[in-house]
Amino acid sequence: MREHTVTQRLGAEFLGTFWLVFGGCGTAVLAAGVPDVGVGYLGVAIAFGLTVLTMAYAVGHVSGGHFNPAVTVGLAAARRFAWKDVPSYVITQVAAAVAAAAVLWVVADGVAGFSAEESGFATNGYGDRSPGGYSLLSVLVIEVLLTAFFLYIILGATDTRAPKGFAPIAIGLGLTLIHLISIPVSNTSVNPARSTGPALFAGPDPILQLWAFWLAPLIGGAVAGITYALLLGGEDAAPLTEATEA
Numbered sequence: 001m002r003e004h005t006v007t008q009r010l011g012a013e014f015l016g017t018f019w020l021v022f023g024g025c026g027t028a029v030l031a032a033g034v035p036d037v038g039v040g041y042l043g044v045a046i047a048f049g050l051t052v053l054t055m056a057y058a059v060g061h062v063s064g065g066h067f068n069p070a071v072t073v074g075l076a077a078a079r080r081f082a083w084k085d086v087p088s089y090v091i092t093q094v095a096a097a098v099a100a101a102a103v104l105w106v107v108a109d110g111v112a113g114f115s116a117e118e119s120g121f122a123t124n125g126y127g128d129r130s131p132g133g134y135s136l137l138s139v140l141v142i143e144v145l146l147t148a149f150f151l152y153i154i155l156g157a158t159d160t161r162a163p164k165g166f167a168p169i170a171i172g173l174g175l176t177l178i179h180l181i182s183i184p185v186s187n188t189s190v191n192p193a194r195s196t197g198p199a200l201f202a203g204p205d206p207i208l209q210l211w212a213f214w215l216a217p218l219i220g221g222a223v224a225g226i227t228y229a230l231l232l233g234g235e236d237a238a239p240l241t242e243a244t245e246a
Contacts, residue, residue, distance in 0.1 A: 004062050004063075006088070008062055008063075009062055009063040009064075010063070010088060010089070010092045011062075011063075012059035012060075012062035012063035012065075013059075013063045013066060013067065013089055013092045013093055013096070014092050014093075014095065014096040014099075015055065015058075015059055015096075016052075016055035016056075016058075016059050016060075016063070016065060016066075016067040016096075017067040017068070017092070017093045017096035017097055017100070017193055018096040018097075018099055018100045019051050019054070019055050019100075020048070020051040020052060020055065020067050020068075020097075020100075020191075020194065021096070021097045021100035021101060021104075021193070021194050021197050021198070022100040022103060022104055023047055023048070023050065023051035024044065024047050024048035024051050024122075024194070025100070025101065025104060025121075025122035025194070025197070025198055026047075026100075026104050026107075027039060027043055027044050027047035027048075028044045028047075028122040028187075029104060029108050029119065029121060029122050030104075030107065030108060031043060032044050041179075041180070041183045041184070042180070044179060044183060045176050045177075045179035045180045045183065045188075046176055048175050048176065048179050048188070049172040049173055049174075049175045049176030049177075049179070050172060050176075052065075052067065052168070052171055052172045052175050053168050053169060053171070053172025053173075054168075054172075055067065056167070056168030056171055056172065057168045060167075060168060063089075064081065065168070065171075066081075066089060066093070067093060067191075067193075068093065068190070068191040068192075068193060068194070068217075069089075069090040069093055069094070069191070069192045069193055069214075069217070069218065070147050070150075070151070070190065070191060070192060070217035070218050070220065070221035071150070071151065071154060071191075071221060072086055072089045072090060072093070072221075073086060073090075073218055073221045073222055073225070074147075074151035074154070074155075074220075074221030074222060074224050074225035075151075075154075075155075075225060076225065077221070077222045077224075077225025077226050078151075078155055078224075078225035078226070078228050078229065079229075080155070080158075080225075090193075093193040094192075094193045094196055094197075096193070097193040097194055097196055097197030098196065098197045098200060099197075100197055101121075101197035101198045101200065101201050102197075102201070104121075104198075105121070105201045108121075116198075116201045116202045116203070117202050117203035117205075119202075120187075120202060120206075121198045121201055121202040121206075122187065122198050123187065123195070123198045123199050123202045123206035124186050124187045124188070124189040124195045124199075124206070124209070124210075124212075124213045125139075125186065125187060125205075125206060125209050126138070126139040126140075126186065126209060126212060129205060129206070129209060130184075130185060130186060130187070131183060131184050131185070131186075131187055132184040132185060134184075134185045134186065136212065138185060139185060139186045139212060139216070140212060140215075140216045142181070142182050142185050142186060143182075143186060143189055143190060143212070143213065143216035143217055143220065144216045144217075144219050144220040144223070145220065146178045146181065146182055146188075146190050146220070147190040147216065147217040147219075147220030147221050147224070148220040148221070148223050148224040149174070149178070149224070150171075150174055150175065150178060150190055150220075150221075150224075151220070151221050151224030151225060151228070152224050152228060153170055153171055153174040154167075154171055154174075155224065155225070155228045155234070156170075156228075156232065157170040157171055159232075159234050161234070175190075178190055186213075189213040189216075189217055190217050190220070191217060192213055192214040192217055192218065195210060195213035195214070196210060196213075196214075
């Protein structure tokens with residue numbers, strides 16, 4: 001496999017994370033609630049899945065296609081990724097998410113009367129900020145659980161024992177299913193970078209709840225990374241950068 005420079009790998013992570021946040025959150029902010037023709041929760045779930053699927057094929061062979069601090073930590077815990085590279089990946093992912101949210105804010109603000117704070121701007125939340133009014137405990141449980149399963153899907157689909165070239169499809173569909181389950185509960189994070197970008201533009205309340213959407217996904221990713229090989233074996237598993245190559 002061709003080696004890529006650090007700049008190329010971080011550039012790929014930036015592009016992939018930007019697309020995930022702009023595509024997924026952009027669908028939620030711009031298209032979900034349009035009268036008569038809005039895409040609703042189903043459309044948002046599909047949009048998030050498509051962002052990961054398309055970018056995993058487009059740049060996954062360069063950076064590994066993490067686009068998510070919880071994925072990076074989970075892969076490191078599974079010994080598929082070097083711990084020394086975790087900080088640079090996470091910083092890049094958060095920067096890309098903030099950049100995507102900034103561009104989305106500029107677009108959304110083009111309509112008279114738009115307010116990121118009043119609309120929620122696709123932010124995550126619990127209690128009175130949960131779409132369905134779910135408690136903090138409910139949100140923490142579902143975010144840990146779904147992030148763990150997201151990592152199990154990623155680790156399994158990229159295992160050398162799995163069929164080659166199909167990992168992005170499984171991962172994208174997995175993220176779609178995760179959103180179908182949990183949009184009403186937490187507006188679905190499973191990705192601290194995705195949560196951080198929009199929160200910075202939507203007032204103090206989302207920022208005050210942001211800790212939960214770092215803590216829970218990171219725990220879920222780490223648990224899956226630590227337990228995958230114990231549960232399913234996989235000493236012959238390939239790094240994500242190799243397994244996502246078509």
